[in-house]
Amino acid sequence: MSNNYLETTKDSKSEADRDERILKTGRKLFIREFVKQLKQLQSHLDAIQAAPESEDLERFYRIIHTLKGSSPIFGYVRIGKLAEDLVHLWEWTQSMEVEGAAILLPNSPIQESVERSKPILRQMNMEYDIALTEMQLDEQQDSSSASMLGSLKSRLLLVDDDEVLRSYLTRRLQLDDCVVDEAADVDSAIKLLRQHTYDLVILDLMMHPQSGYELFEFLKEDPTLKWLPLIVLSGRNDLQDKVRCFHLGADDYVTKPFQYEELAARIYGLLKRTKNFEQLAFRDPLTGVFNRRYFDLQIEMELQRIDRYPAPISLVFIDIDCFKKINDTYGHHVGDLVLQGLAHLLQVNLRSTDLLARFGGEEFVIALPSTSLEQAIATMRDILDKVRSKPVAQYGGQVFSITFSAGVSEWRTGMTVGEWVSKADEAMYQAKQQGRNRIMAASLLDEVNPKLAAAQTQKKSLLIVDDDPILRAILTSHLEHLPITITHAADGEKALELFQSQHFDACILDGMMPKLDGFTLLEQLKKDAHLIQGEMKVLMLSGKKKEDDVVRGLHMGADDYMTKPFSLVELETRVKKLMNLV
Missing domain, CATH: 1.20.120.160 (HPT domain)
Known part of the structure; x- marks a missing residue:
């Protein structure tokens, strides 16, 4: 340059x-x-x-x-x-x-x-x-100069039919780093309240064609909104109006005309008090995530919203593997650090719209709005990979790594919250039974996917035979959400030993390996049929793309053949087909 x-x-x-x-x-x-x-x-x-x-x-x-x-x-x-x-x-x-x-x-x-x-x-x-x-x-150059109201990062709903005042207040509140939605009438306000979650409502009392009192009734009748903080704006300095508003549930009453600074201070005080109360009532003191009480309240709101605006929602039930052993071996103080570390890792890898709560002990529950069963499984698989890859806690110079087991359940119409949680809990238990350190889908809809449900009950097993440990880990990570038990073998000889003692429903077999390659192993299995207990499907993997190798593998008894590099999505589709999971 x-x-x-x-x-x-x-x-x-x-x-x-x-x-x-x-x-x-x-x-x-x-x-x-x-x-x-x-x-x-x-x-x-x-x-x-x-x-x-x-x-x-x-x-x-x-x-x-x-x-x-x-x-x-x-x-x-x-x-x-x-x-x-x-x-x-x-x-x-x-x-x-x-x-x-x-x-x-x-x-x-x-x-x-x-x-x-x-x-x-x-x-x-x-x-x-x-x-x-x-x-x-x-x-103002440094963050310390930000307004107190701006530090709360709140979302507000402003309801006023005075367009000039509404525009002015919106812009002033936005300058204080508030997210503000506007409504010129009660109907528009109700629509917004059903679509979004707000920290506070600012309501003009005297509006046309409906007065602000109409919104009071709506908020009072909705159990999910009755505790939403509300500030009333009114052009009438009338004692009876004030008393009536406070009886109806208003938290503050501001008479027009007013100075913006006073209104902002009242909003800040109310929001700060509400957040402090929430911290005490709805947060788990150890991990800082929501507690079960808050989850019970919020999940009802989510289901009501879905009832009005249909969308998928999935629930994840998580349990830390071998947590009792951590407490017994290292003490509860280390166990507490592990809980805090996992909670933090979950929070930073979830969306702001997701709901994470500590359910008790070493159990966490996550609600994932607008998320199907498959999407939820993919999300949790990514998070489990992150948990495996690095320690979640450190104490006295020693690091502590964990895994967890999780069950995933998608909500269906007619299902109660209790049934929904139980489904996810049952799936988590199945994950524990099948070896821990995995994600399991709940058998929610046997009539829709009977093969998948039956597969979970029968615990079909897959053997991955490959001398590349990285590829084995990638395949396991990608396939472990399926209702199967996965076993590894680093070479053909080890696989042969496993065939003599265990039954496998399917095998992913690498063609080129030391000691005993995949083609030779297939040939031996073909000669000694007693080595395979029952019918087993084989998916051959090979770096060779020659047509002769493909024909050879299929002739030896392979049911399917893929050449490296291959698509993980396509491989999963073929495995599910071979194991009769689709």
């Missing part, structure tokens, strides 16, 4: 930085002048309303015309649009003859323009407020 190129790049960056500094300086100067212009506009408008003079009209029009052109230059497009609206309202005055004295015609269009200008000026004042806040936030 040439020095000239480096110098050019450096110069371009310097120019960009300089331009950015100039723009920021210009924005500051604009805001300083803008607040003065707002005061002048209000003063001129008041004078025009009282006694229209040509001088006030000219100054008023000159300011709004200037703002129309200058605001977008500094990035304040909304201010420019509002100024343009005012220009359209008043441009008719530029073509009329105003002869010094006041225009006192009773039906003058001036009075109409004045009334229509007032809400636009109010919006301009709100824009100034937001612009000033944005500028202050831009000047």
